[in-house]
Amino acid sequence: xxxxxxxxxxxxxxxxxxxxxxxTACVVVAADRERVWxxxxxxxxxxxxxxxxxxxxxxxxxxxxxVGSQTCxxxxxxxxxxxxxxETTGFDRLDFIESVLxxxxxxxxxxxxxxxxxxxxxxxQLRVSLNLLIxxxxxxxxxMESEIQTFLNRLRSVIESGATFSG
Numbered sequence: 503x504x505x506x507x508x509x510x511x512x513x514x515x516x517x518x519x520x521x522x523x524x525x526t527a528c529v530v531v532a533a534d535r536e537r538v539w540x541x542x543x544x545x546x547x548x549x550x551x552x553x554x555x556x557x558x559x560x561x562x563x564x565x566x567x568x569v570g571s572q573t574c575x576x577x578x579x580x581x582x583x584x585x586x587x588x589e590t591t592g593f594d595r596l597d598f599i600e601s602v603l604x605x606x607x608x609x610x611x612x613x614x615x616x617x618x619x620x621x622x623x624x625x626x627q628l629r630v631s632l633n634l635l636i637x638x639x640x641x642x643x644x645x646m647e648s649e650i651q652t653f654l655n656r657l658r659s660v661i662e663s664g665a666t667f668s669g
Contacts, residue, residue, distance in 0.1 A: 520633035525646040528627040529654040533661050535596045535616055538624045541660060542599065542614060545573050546667035550660045551653065554578055561587065568593045572604075588612075596620075608633055628654055 531538055541547045545558035554577040561572035571590040576583055585605065592600030596616060603610040611631040618624045628650050634642065 519636050521636050521639065522631060523634045523639040523642075524629055524631040525643060525650060526627060526629045527647050527650040527654055528625055529651070529658050530618075531624045531626060531658045531661050532622060533624055534622040535618065535620050535624050537622075538616055538626065538661055539596050541665075541667070542616075542626075542657070543567060544667045545575070547657075547660055547665075548575055550665060551656045552577070556583065567595075573601075626654055626657065 545560060548555045548558035555575060556578050557574075557576040559574055560566050561574050564570055564572040569590055569592065571593075573588045575586045575588070577586065578584075587604045588601045589604050590599060590601050591611075592598065592613075598613065598615045600611070600613045603612070609632070613629040613631075615627045615629075616624055617627070630646065630650055
């Protein structure tokens with residue numbers, strides 16, 4: 503009986519404990535890696551990929567590309583504006599970008615990998631990692647992976663459309 507009480511107290515203390523959770527999706531894009539790279543690294547593309555984007559730009563004073571680069575994305579939710587800062591933490595031109603969302607209630611890590619022959623098609627894989635309460639990962643997996651897949655599908659449409667961006 504004492505063992506069960508002890509185990510129960512330990513279980514109660516687990517509430518609020520988080521675990522690193524990762525969600526992944528991928529898409530094949532009918533474009534060469536240079537074209538794909540030019541879109542995924544251009545903040546202006548955010549306007550076509552997400553409906554809630556009001557403005558997106560490289561944060562002044564940070565590198566325009568590579569580790570340390572920061573991108574500010576301003577979004578609208580109902581009548582409120584929200585500013586989000588993503589900082590590039592890993593980078594290998596034409597291969598991958600790792601970034602961290604620095605302005606949310608928790609750090610959200612993103613890894614976008616490009617693979618395939620240089621002249622296309624290009625496979626994009628997006629992995630999003632965040633800390634979730636123990637037991638919540640399975641509850642949100644479908645929604646998270648569906649949201650990531652929707653984002654990648656829209657990104658593919660923008661790339662394959664041939665849209666160009668300034669800056």
